[in-house]
Amino acid sequence: MTSNPLTAQSPPAFDVEALRAQFPALHGGAAHFDGPGGSQTPQAVADAIARQLTRPMSTRGDVTLAERNSDAAVRGAREALGDLMGTDPGGVVFGRSMTSLTFEMARTLARSWGPGDEVVVSRLDHDANIRPWVLAAEQVGATVRWAELDPRTGELEPEAVAAVVGERTRVVAVTAASNLIGTMPDLPRIAAIAHAVGALLYVDAVHLAPHGVVDRVAMGADLVACSPYKFFGPHCGALAAAPELLESLHPDKLVPSSDAVPERFELGTLPYELMAGVTAAIDVIAGIVPGHGSRRERLAGSLAAVGAHELTLRRRLEADLSTLPGVTLHSRAARRTPTLLLTLAGHESKDVSRQLASLDVNAPAGHFYALEASRALGLGDTGGLRLGLASYSNDDDLDRLLTGLRAIGARDRA
Template sequence: MTYDVARVRAQFPALTAGYAHFDSPGGSLTPEPVAAAVAAAMTAPLANRGTVTASERIADGIVLDARAAMGDLLGVDPGGVVFGRSMTALTFDLARTLSAGWGPGDEIVVSRLDHDANIRPWVLAAQTVGADVRWAEFDPRTGELSAEAVAAVLSPRTRLVAVTAASNLIGTRPPVRAIADLAHQAGALVHVDGVHYTAHAAVHVDALGADFYVCSPYKFLGPHCGVLAADPALLETLAPQKLAPSSNAVPERFELGTLPYELLAGTTAAVDFLAGLADSAGSTRRERILSSMATVEAHEDRLRARIETALGELPVTVRSRAAHRTPTLLVEFPGGRAPDAYAFLAERGINAPASSFYALEASRALGLGDTGALRIGLAPYVDDADVDRLLEGLTAFCAASR
């Protein structure tokens, strides 16, 4: 199956500014159809959801369409799709809800590999109720988080395991299904951070074994909001804090206040855009998504291989080494000069930032402290010319730094 990156790039107005974007792990660019969908919703006759007026029905349709779209993207029941301000906000809300049933002697497991949004909400919730926190450590030499490392900290008192499907810092894709199976055998729930993963792979939530899966549309060409997916039957067992007159139905009971209809319209458009990235085969949107994402993954992996080969010729250390990972490379420079490289590239219209990117525990475990290193991330709109510019810029920086 062919991938026409030029056709894809033509739909991103931001690319006309001439920058090469390797900063997509922090937030992707927006294609024109997504921006148009947001604008159309904002200028449509809208009201709070309902069934009486046309404005109410338009709002209701936007929400239901967005749930269906995310259901197709993640392979889940749309009735278990919850929208929120962000993945971080949704995780904090869920942590508060679940921890109401925890107490002293209970345990939760978090991974040192994760973004802090899948660590701190659980740590703080556990501290509030007196539960214990146990840490699953990854190997800083290989970047791998093994199922054995998680098994080592599980016990019959484990109530929840929080793990990433892909590290936003070094790209590692842990064996989530094996970890989930071990957690379930211990009687624990599994919360999977799919923010970085969803942008780069076809997602099958059930195959991952996740009880809860969270992601952010703005990482996969959509607008700024958050999504949580779970089995509606599981959500029915939870009682989040909410306003008295707000709906107690699932998934609405988890959505605080009026939903941002324009962002949900943009989310549907983003899923449709992903489904059409390649000449995808399939009669359903889900089938087209799976086909397109496989093609995009091959495109991104090819570019990643080009970059990795070239980095091997430069005096830098690549900290992304796991056997299975996203097209995300963390690059360390001698003397801790990643911030200088960041600025050097920026002057040349190349966006590749340096930071710990909220993966604070992982950055520290790698010996990079709170500063982190330079992160190179790929996206569907990155092409070979962008990679040429990046490699030329990195080569020039290393030469100037001798």
């Protein structure tokens, strides 16, 4: 098992208030526990998007200033995402969202499948890393196998994956971290299981990226996807693979459009302003704590400090929640992000969420598209109250949340 990026030793100094000062939305007074659905945005990202939109810009090229500006935005974002995801920037693909990229990749890979072939998905995952594979398999007559989540521990054990991987498995799709309960599966072991039968490993790193280092190669992932709007960036998606793997794949595309990698996977003109925003977001993360070296090295240092900060807050929150009557925590895995799912006896989670919102505490409720996981945990289609700690969370946020939850409990006893 690889070391946990959320508990790295001796992290650099981390000033949460200095980080918070970069986010205009945090000045609005609300305590944000809604980061797993999309983080708040630093001023530097908004500024980068505005600069790109207001300077000369056209389709990519190398002749005019407008062409060069657009080309620089794309190349800069590929390099930044390569640093963030531990991968060759020449294999970084942009798309409207992680979901759309996964649908496109599933359809592309399924061209080589047929009856008797198998794909493996997990009950732990967001539906964006389940349904594209299920639908693609159904369309070509391939079989879907399910790796089961242990509802007692919240773990997706490698043995559960091994139990459904066979000689005809073509793809294993699994999350790097659950957006519902935070569980971080042992990806290198799962990768070894998939690669032993010649299958590809497709990793959803959307929920991991805001909290820890993503390393496509160390994970053993053949393809890894993320969503920049979960880590301070604008709304778009990214998919990364080794360029040589992408060279072997041929997605649907327009005849005149580029057949180069990674452009052959990008449908239509890219949103250059969003590309500039992605680069700015990654640079903000790299600068969370003072550091030297490459951007990749600075990202690792900053995320180590973020992980230590979030772990401290998570432990405090878990300890305080354990003293509240009727609270059940469903986030139990040994290795997990600072994302807690809870239910409160006698209360609908959506009602609790609304009551907290009236106190300017943003803590949403639901299954958050991890429908299979919610059902496996016995929570049906209702899910629970999700408390997502972020790098910019502080003790005051926790105080306000706990005050709200105690008030709800006090009304029950009145």
